[in-house]
Amino acid sequence: MGYYEIFVVLLSLIVFCYFFHDKKGFPTNWPLLGMLPALMKNIHRFHNYFIEIMEKSHLTFLFKGPWFTNMHMLATIDPSNVHYVLSKNFGNYPKGPKFHEIFDVLGDGIFNTDNIVWQYHRKMAQSFLRHPKFHQFLVMKTWDKVENGLIPIFDHVSKHGIEIDLQDLFARFTFDTICTIIMDHDPKSLSVDLPSIPPSNALDNIEEVIFYRHVIPCYFWKFQRWLGVGKEKKYKKAWKTLDSFIYNSIDWKRQEMRKGNEVNPNFNLLASYLDDENENRKALIINSDEDKFLKDTILNFFIAGRDTTSATLSWFFYLLSKNPQVKSRIKKELDDINVKINQENFEQMNSKLIYLHGALCETLRLYPPVALQAKTPMKPDILPSGHHVNPNVQIIFDMYAMGRMKSIWGDDCNEFKPERWITERGKIKHEPSYKFLAFNAGPRTCLGKDMAFTQMKIVVASIIQNYVVEAIEEHCVVPDISIILHMKYGCKVRIHCSE
Ligand code: HEM
Incomplete structure (x- = not known):
C-alpha cells in the first residue's frame, strides 16, 4: 500500500x-x-x-445492533417500564433462551430457570432462608467469621502497617460464609496468609466473560467458544474448576450425612435439598442428573451470596472515605448505643442502627452490585413509555444509571446522603422496588436481602467500633466491567486500631 x-x-x-x-x-x-x-x-x-444516553433520551433508548445479529437492545430505566416488565406483566418476561445461553454456567439453578423448576427452587430457598432458626444460625456464623477470620487479619495488618485490599477480604469473607451456610463446609479463605482459592478466582473470571457475552454479537463469542480461544477459553477453565469444587463438596456431604457426622445438620441448603422427598423433583431434573442439578443449585447460591454483599461492603467503605461526615454519624450512632455490639446483643441493637441502614441503602443506590438486568418478551408488547418490543429486542435495565438520574432521585442524586432513607420521625423510609431496584422487583425479588443486611451490619459495626480504615489516596477506584459491580483495581486501605 x-x-x-x-x-x-x-x-x-x-x-x-x-x-x-x-x-x-x-x-x-x-x-x-x-x-x-x-x-x-x-x-x-x-x-x-x-x-449520558439515558439523560438525553428521557430514560429509554433503542440501541440498534448490526443487521446480521438480531441484537437490538431497548435500554430503559423508566420506573413505569421497570414495574411493568418485572411485576405487572411478569408472565411475558421469563429469563428465556437468550439468558440461558449467555448464563449457561448457571444450568438449572434458580437464576436461570422459569416456570416449575424456578418455582421449586424458590420454594426451597424461601423455606430455608425464612426458617425461624436460620437467622440465629446466620448471626452466629457471621460473628464467628468476623472474630476468627477478619479481626486476626485486621490486627496483623494494622500492627505491621501493611496495605490491604478490602474488596479481596470481603469476597473471602462472604465466600467462606456462603459455603458454610450452603454446604456446611468452610474453605477458610479468610486467613492471615490469604491463600489462593481457585473456585473463588474462577467465579471472578466467569462473571467477567458473561458481561462480554452481553455486549458482543453472539456469533462472535460462540465462534470463540467453539475454537476454545480468548475469553471463552478462560471461561471454560473457570467453569471446570468450580464444578469440581462443588461436586467434591456434594460427595463429602453425602458421606457425612450417611455417617451422621454433620456439624450443622439442619442448617445448610444442600442438606435440605438432599433430604427433600418430593417426588416431583425427579420430574424437574430434565436433561440432567441428580448431582448436576444439585451442583447448579449451589453454584447459583455462590453467585447470589458471595459477590453482591462483598461488593456492597467495599463500595460502602470507599464512600465513607470520601464522606467523613457520614462516617462520624455512623460512629456516633454506634457509640450512643453505649455497648459494643456482639453476637449476644446484636438482635436487640440491630433495630437502633437506622443511620447505618440508610448508609447501606445509599451505597446500593449508587453502586448496585447487580448493575444490569436483561429481559426478552415472549410476545410483542407495548411498554408504558409507548415503546414497542418483540422477541428480537432485549430490554436492558441499568441500575447504576437508574440511581443517578435527577428525574428519579432529585438534583442531589450524585451525593451520598443516608438521610434520604430516613423519615422525619427517624424511621427507615421505604422506596418502591421499581425505583430502588438493587434487590430486583416483583416475583423474582431477591431472597437474600435480610441476610445481606444482617451480614453487612455485623461487619461494619465490628470494623467501625474497633478500627480506623484509611483509604490509600492515590489508589484508583473505578467500577469494573463485569456482571457484578466490583472495583476494577480493588479497594486498597491501611487499617489502624482505634484508641
Ligand atoms: C447486597 C446484597 C444483594 C443484592 C444487591 C442482591 C440482588 C439481587 C438481584 C438484583 C436479584 C435478581 C437477579 C436476577 O433475577 O437476575 C437477586 C436474586 C436473588 N438473590 Fe440476591 N442480592 C443480594 C444478596 C443475596 C444473598 C446474600 C442471597 C442468599 C444467598 C441472595 C439470594 C438471591 C436469590 C436466591 C435470588 C433469586 C431470586 C429468583 O430468581 O427468584 N441474594 N438478588
Whole structure:
C-alpha cells in the first residue's frame, strides 16, 4: 500500500470515529453495523455512557445492533417500564433462551430457570432462608467469621502497617460464609496468609466473560467458544474448576450425612435439598442428573451470596472515605448505643442502627452490585413509555444509571446522603422496588436481602467500633466491567486500631 492509500484509510478511520455520535450525542445508526461502533468505543466507560444516553433520551433508548445479529437492545430505566416488565406483566418476561445461553454456567439453578423448576427452587430457598432458626444460625456464623477470620487479619495488618485490599477480604469473607451456610463446609479463605482459592478466582473470571457475552454479537463469542480461544477459553477453565469444587463438596456431604457426622445438620441448603422427598423433583431434573442439578443449585447460591454483599461492603467503605461526615454519624450512632455490639446483643441493637441502614441503602443506590438486568418478551408488547418490543429486542435495565438520574432521585442524586432513607420521625423510609431496584422487583425479588443486611451490619459495626480504615489516596477506584459491580483495581486501605 502506498502513502496515498494509507492516508485515505487513516482519514476514513478518523472521519468514521468522529461520526460515532449524531449532533445530539446519540449513537449513529450505521448501515450494516447499526450502533455497535459507538457502543464498542464506549465499552470501557459503559455505565457512564449509559447515564449520558439515558439523560438525553428521557430514560429509554433503542440501541440498534448490526443487521446480521438480531441484537437490538431497548435500554430503559423508566420506573413505569421497570414495574411493568418485572411485576405487572411478569408472565411475558421469563429469563428465556437468550439468558440461558449467555448464563449457561448457571444450568438449572434458580437464576436461570422459569416456570416449575424456578418455582421449586424458590420454594426451597424461601423455606430455608425464612426458617425461624436460620437467622440465629446466620448471626452466629457471621460473628464467628468476623472474630476468627477478619479481626486476626485486621490486627496483623494494622500492627505491621501493611496495605490491604478490602474488596479481596470481603469476597473471602462472604465466600467462606456462603459455603458454610450452603454446604456446611468452610474453605477458610479468610486467613492471615490469604491463600489462593481457585473456585473463588474462577467465579471472578466467569462473571467477567458473561458481561462480554452481553455486549458482543453472539456469533462472535460462540465462534470463540467453539475454537476454545480468548475469553471463552478462560471461561471454560473457570467453569471446570468450580464444578469440581462443588461436586467434591456434594460427595463429602453425602458421606457425612450417611455417617451422621454433620456439624450443622439442619442448617445448610444442600442438606435440605438432599433430604427433600418430593417426588416431583425427579420430574424437574430434565436433561440432567441428580448431582448436576444439585451442583447448579449451589453454584447459583455462590453467585447470589458471595459477590453482591462483598461488593456492597467495599463500595460502602470507599464512600465513607470520601464522606467523613457520614462516617462520624455512623460512629456516633454506634457509640450512643453505649455497648459494643456482639453476637449476644446484636438482635436487640440491630433495630437502633437506622443511620447505618440508610448508609447501606445509599451505597446500593449508587453502586448496585447487580448493575444490569436483561429481559426478552415472549410476545410483542407495548411498554408504558409507548415503546414497542418483540422477541428480537432485549430490554436492558441499568441500575447504576437508574440511581443517578435527577428525574428519579432529585438534583442531589450524585451525593451520598443516608438521610434520604430516613423519615422525619427517624424511621427507615421505604422506596418502591421499581425505583430502588438493587434487590430486583416483583416475583423474582431477591431472597437474600435480610441476610445481606444482617451480614453487612455485623461487619461494619465490628470494623467501625474497633478500627480506623484509611483509604490509600492515590489508589484508583473505578467500577469494573463485569456482571457484578466490583472495583476494577480493588479497594486498597491501611487499617489502624482505634484508641
Ligand atoms: C447486597 C446484597 C444483594 C443484592 C444487591 C442482591 C440482588 C439481587 C438481584 C438484583 C436479584 C435478581 C437477579 C436476577 O433475577 O437476575 C437477586 C436474586 C436473588 N438473590 Fe440476591 N442480592 C443480594 C444478596 C443475596 C444473598 C446474600 C442471597 C442468599 C444467598 C441472595 C439470594 C438471591 C436469590 C436466591 C435470588 C433469586 C431470586 C429468583 O430468581 O427468584 N441474594 N438478588
